[in-house]
Amino acid sequence: MTRGLTKLDALFVEGPDDGAFINALVAKMRGLKIADSRLVRTLPDAGDAWALKAFDDYVNETKGRPDVRVGLVLDRDLPDNDKWPSVQGRLKALGLSAPAPASEGAVVDGRYGIWMWPDNVTHGTLETFVAAVLSPSPTYEFAHDVSRTARESHGAEFRERDLPKAALKVRSVWRDATAAGGYGHLVRNLEVLPDPAAAFLAWFDTLFLR
Numbered sequence: 001m002t003r004g005l006t007k008l009d010a011l012f013v014e015g016p017d018d019g020a021f022i023n024a025l026v027a028k029m030r031g032l033k034i035a036d037s038r039l040v041r042t043l044p045d046a047g048d049a050w051a052l053k054a055f056d057d058y059v060n061e062t063k064g065r066p067d068v069r070v071g072l073v074l075d076r077d078l079p080d081n082d083k084w085p086s087v088q089g090r091l092k093a094l095g096l097s098a099p100a101p102a103s104e105g106a107v108v109d110g111r112y113g114i115w116m117w118p119d120n121v122t123h124g125t126l127e128t129f130v131a132a133v134l135s136p137s138p139t140y141e142f143a144h145d146v147s148r149t150a151r152e153s154h155g156a157e158f159r160e161r162d163l164p165k166a167a168l169k170v171r172s173v174w175r176d177a178t179a180a181g182g183y184g185h186l187v188r189n190l191e192v193l194p195d196p197a198a199a200f201l202a203w204f205d206t207l208f209l210r
Contacts (some may be wrong), residue, residue, distance in 0.1 A: 005210050008062065011071040011208075012054045013042045018073060018117075018126055020184030022204075024040070025035070025133070028115035028187055029201055048074050052086055058111060058203050059094070067112055069208050075125040076101075076116040077160065082123065087114050113207035119199060127164040130183050131199070135191035143170040 003114065013019050019042045023035040043050060055072040060067040072090075074083045086102055091098035094108040105115040118129035134140065144167040150156035151163070158166050172179070172186050179185045 004068065005032075005034065005039055007037070007067075008065065008068045009037075009039055009070070009208060010058055010068075011040045011073065012049050012051045012058070012128075013040055013046075013073045014075065015046050016044060016073050017041055017182050018042065019189055020182050021126065021130060021187060022073070024187035024207050025192070025197060025201070029197060030205075048083060048086075052090070054174070055114075068112065069113070071115070071207050073115045073117065073203075076120070076123050078117070078123050078127060082114060082115060087116060088112065102198060107203065107206050110207075110210075113203060115200060117139040125164070126183070127168055129196075130186070131164055132196040133192055134186060135193055137190075139174065140167065140171050142175065143167045146170060153203065154210060172175035 011022070019040040022040050023033075026032050026034050028093065031195050041054065047056075051074060053071060055070065058070050060085065062070060072087075074087065077083050087101075087106075088098045091106055091108065091114065094110050096106060098106065101116065101120045102121060102122050105120050107113040117126045117133065118124040122128070131140075144163070147156070147158075147166040147170055148165055151158060151160070151166070156166070168183060168186070172182055175186065175189055179189075
């Protein structure tokens, strides 16, 4: 049986790019306009510290409401900034032993869920996941090459580790320079591969729709 979202359900994410992407992906692959329900919650440049605290606070605030579902989505990030220890600590606080990251994400008591981009196991970011979900194209590859050249030969200031983000931003502008929504805009207008998206969507379904 499909569960309907409530106004108290919440999914805390690191920033607007995450929010726009999740809203667009769920709309495209599940036909649900979750942007209208304001399920996904973030602030401009909120970051992982904000998302972690907001999740903790809301879990405590809604403890007596078994009908409320609360989720958290973070980048696992690179080994030098691995978010797994922070996630593991929260899962233990919720009663899950969590000896290692699980490929299906985590849902505790059917009420609390945590997902780490890209696949809960691999180190990476939202951009790692977006690049895997969008159908490969020469245009994206060219955006990647142009971004690398801009950094290496023309003094573009972004860090090497942020090259995937730069390439996706460039690809979005090339698709429509007047469009808003960043990665959400890419999901709405380009082909999405169902297999790479399946695990995240299954986690989302388990937490919020069952």
